[in-house]
């Protein structure tokens with residue numbers, strides 16, 4: 001993987017999540033190249049060959065952080081902080097070390113168990129949160145939509161390790177692909193290892209978007225009999241599929257006393 005230097009983009013940026021005011025993308029681009037990724041339309045390079053890294057990320061970040069009070073910073077909005085090249089480049093590790101040194105903490109989202117390498121840093125932070133993103137119980141199906149990610153079980157195992165180590169954990173079930181993602185089974189599997197689970201449906205604005213063109217190709221090839229019903233649900237948020245799923249998840253939440261945040 002070629003990693004080129006980018007000096008133009010800010011390192012610390014505002015974050016629109018409830019839990020964090022600021023976020024950091026340690027990479028620009030993502031080797032995981034999930035076919036449904038909503039950032040694909042903004043890609044500045046071909047992520048299968050080249051990603052960008054911030055020039056002097058810690059030097060610039062040190063200056064940015066010195067102007068704000070210590071708090072939890074979100075990492076994982078437009079990129080995966082633990083995509084494969086992180087094993088060698090260690091941009092994420094450097095950012096976490098600086099956050100810890102300056103009294104900040106991190107809330108991280110990843111699809112990789114490489115996050116376990118940095119357990120010591122998360123453990124030392126006050127109020128850190130480690131979250132994994134999953135969308136498929138069946139790894140054969142996962143590989144159709146996320147050809148470069150690791151098995152769902154390995155991500156859940158990472159959560160188990162963090163929880164055992166006393167770090168707060170959560171999970172993001174995203175994207176729920178109508179009639180494909182078994183959200184209820186994922187929730188039941190994740191629940192013992194997480195403090196909270198968020199659930200979001202596949203969200204695509206236009207049929208001309210790169211991520212829809214990718215997903216459409218997968219549906220035509222691998223789910224030809226279901227393509228029409230999946231497509232109808234994806235582009236209609238008041239479709240009965242979503243209503244039924246909402247009801248099922250609310251029932252599951254009540255029955256099992258789960259901490260779910262349902263956004264389907």
Ligand code: SF4
Pocket residue numbers: 030031032033034036037038039077078079080111
């Ligand atoms: S891991 Fe996240 S950021 Fe990376 S390609 Fe997949 S959806 Fe996009």
